[in-house]
Amino acid sequence: LIASAGAMTKAGSIDLNGRWFFEGEVLNATGTCSDEIGDLYQINVEILHVGSNVTAEVLETGTVFSGSISGSTVTLTASFFEDGGITDSTVTLNVTSEIRLDGGSAWSWSDGTDSCTGSDGLLGLKLSTRGCVSTANSTGGPGRIEALGSPRIADDNFTLIAQPVPNQPFIFFFGPNAIQTPFGNGFLCAGGGVTRILPPGTAVGNQAMRIVGLASVGIVVPTTQHFQAWFRDPMGGGALFNTSDSIEVSFVP
Numbered sequence: 055l056i057a058s059a060g061a062m063t064k065a066g067s068i069d070l071n072g073r074w075f076f077e078g079e080v081l082n083a084t085g086t087c088s089d090e091i092g093d094l095y096q097i098n099v100e101i102l103h104v105g106s107n108v109t110a111e112v113l114e115t116g117t118v119f120s121g122s123i124s125g126s127t128v129t130l131t132a133s134f135f136e137d138g139g140i141t142d143s144t145v146t147l148n149v150t151s152e153i154r155l156d157g158g159s160a161w162s163w164s165d166g167t168d169s170c171t172g173s174d175g176l177l178g179l180k181l182s183t184r185g186c187v188s189t190a191n192s193t194g195g196p197g198r199i200e201a202l203g204s205p206r207i208a209d210d211n212f213t214l215i216a217q218p219v220p221n222q223p224f225i226f227f228f229g230p231n232a233i234q235t236p237f238g239n240g241f242l243c244a245g246g247g248v249t250r251i252l253p254p255g256t257a258v259g260n261q262a263m264r265i266v267g268l269a270s271v272g273i274v275v276p277t278t279q280h281f282q283a284w285f286r287d288p289m290g291g292g293a294l295f296n297t298s299d300s301i302e303v304s305f306v307p
Contacts, residue, residue: 083172139165185300243300
């Protein structure tokens with residue numbers, strides 16, 4: 055339901071920047087939309103928060119919402135094509151904590167002949183925030199790590215992607231401390247006792263990807279961890295390997 059990425063600017067002490075996981079439920083719907091009542095959905099959203107301005111992009115659809123934050127209330131609006139018609143949606147979210155948003159949306163839909171209105175309940179949990187930087191590798195750009203899925207341990211729905219990286223062996227790893235120290239041709243950004251996510255893989259299409267079973271890597275209770283990718287880079291010279299940037303993820307029950 056919401057959208058775009060980026061910078062570190064706050065309204066007061068609230069900082070919404072980062073990737074979020076949203077869970078929604080259709081609570082009310084009229085007319086031909088009434089069969090959607092009770093439908094559940096999950097989406098990932100990238101939020102850019104600069105001053106009082108907030109934009110958000112639904113990664114699954116590319117829909118961009120825009121609006122503002124006043125106090126602890128975020129209001130976002132968008133119009134987008136859906137199911138053969140146009141949906142107009144207003145999202146209102148309350149900042150419950152630095153990693154949680156609660157609220158809902160009110161929407162209307164019309165295809166010029168038929169129309170309906172409805173409302174959804176929404177829960178947002180911050181999935182990740184960006185950590186230390188990376189350097190350019192032999193693909194010509196720096197490797198960037200991203201998370202998809204949910205920070206909720208019970209969901210066990212967590213995927214890591216790093217791109218662009220050479221089509222070479224890679225491994226994802228994580229640790230509880232944020233650091234930045236030279237490492238190979240890049241930086242080591244995770245410290246404090248590193249856990250490797252096995253097995254290693256080989257990047258395809260300049261992308262490294264790993265679906266992570268949380269229990270298999272010891273994430274079974276709430277914890278904050280810093281994730282990064284290591285990859286071979288023989289064409290990059292130097293140490294012949296490099297790393298992505300990092301993200302911080304706070305897991306909840």
